[in-house]
Amino acid sequence: MVQIKTAADIEAMRPACRHAADTLVMIEPYIQPGITTDEINELVHDFTIKAGAIPAPLNYHGFPKSVCTSVNHVVCHGIPGNKMLNDGDIINVDVTSIINGWHGDNSKTFFVGTPKIRAKKVVDVARQALEIGIEMVRPGATLGDIGHAIQKYVEGEKCSVVREYCGHGIGRGFHEDPQVLHYGRKGEGLVLKPGMVFTIEPMVNMGRAAVKLLADNWTVVTRDKSLSAQFEHTMVVTETGVEILTVPSS
Numbered sequence: 001m002v003q004i005k006t007a008a009d010i011e012a013m014r015p016a017c018r019h020a021a022d023t024l025v026m027i028e029p030y031i032q033p034g035i036t037t038d039e040i041n042e043l044v045h046d047f048t049i050k051a052g053a054i055p056a057p058l059n060y061h062g063f064p065k066s067v068c069t070s071v072n073h074v075v076c077h078g079i080p081g082n083k084m085l086n087d088g089d090i091i092n093v094d095v096t097s098i099i100n101g102w103h104g105d106n107s108k109t110f111f112v113g114t115p116k117i118r119a120k121k122v123v124d125v126a127r128q129a130l131e132i133g134i135e136m137v138r139p140g141a142t143l144g145d146i147g148h149a150i151q152k153y154v155e156g157e158k159c160s161v162v163r164e165y166c167g168h169g170i171g172r173g174f175h176e177d178p179q180v181l182h183y184g185r186k187g188e189g190l191v192l193k194p195g196m197v198f199t200i201e202p203m204v205n206m207g208r209a210a211v212k213l214l215a216d217n218w219t220v221v222t223r224d225k226s227l228s229a230q231f232e233h234t235m236v237v238t239e240t241g242v243e244i245l246t247v248p249s250s
């Protein structure tokens with residue numbers, strides 16, 4: 001069931017969405033060669049707790065940490081650990097915060113030190129894929145319009161779109177209906193209405209789309225070991241278009 005959020009619900013979601021965005025602003029200067037993903041986890045965890053917020057990933061279906069950190073060929077759901085970042089790596093930091101029972105979900109892929117040409121390409125395509133998806137959002141458009149626009153752009157750039165994971169409705173729940181696929185056909189699927197709140201979060205691979213799940217049951221990697229990048233925003237369908245909720249304060 002796809003919920004329509006009220007104006008009051010949207011106001012109630014803003015602090016969590018803002019906090020997730022502020023967390024990415026906070027973490028960016030720490031993304032340097034030599035930091036470990038555990039240190040990133042600790043910084044995100046402390047920043048969240050100090051704000052009176054809850055890190056949604058922690059214990060979510062057994063996820064052991066407060067943030068997902070997905071490095072290089074890791075597609076999503078990377079578990080922070082003692083792995084040190086190296087110059088030229090890329091890392092997606094995916095932050096989900098809960099405030100007053102409401103969730104906000106925001107992620108970005110950062111360059112560690114100086115990016116290599118291939119890294120720049122996949123990160124630029126993933127960033128642009130999210131923008132192109134967001135541009136499709138308005139009342140009367142369909143989820144298929146969003147997926148189609150993203151897929152067409154990404155494949156036109158000779159990259160590929162991951163099929164197994166998608167955007168999602170969000171609110172009091174971390175993952176609500178609908179599923180927001182990053183591929184599809186124009187005009188198909190759910191018709192968007194004002195008050196629908198969901199994420200768009202395309203995972204873009206430099207090589208083939210196929211992924212595999214590692215033995216830890218969380219870490220998703222590209223089968224061909226090619227680089228993968230992702231950006232995510234939480235947004236609401238408005239009367240006239242879309243409003244991104246995961247915007248930092250100030």
Ligand code: MF3
Nearest residue numbers: 057060063068077094096105
């Ligand atoms: N934040 C991810 C998303 O965008 C979900 C992470 S689930 C976790 O939907 F358990 F791995 F944290």
Ligand code: CO
Nearest residue numbers: 105199201232
């Ligand atoms: Co999400």
Ligand code: CO
Nearest residue numbers: 094105106107
């Ligand atoms: Co997320």
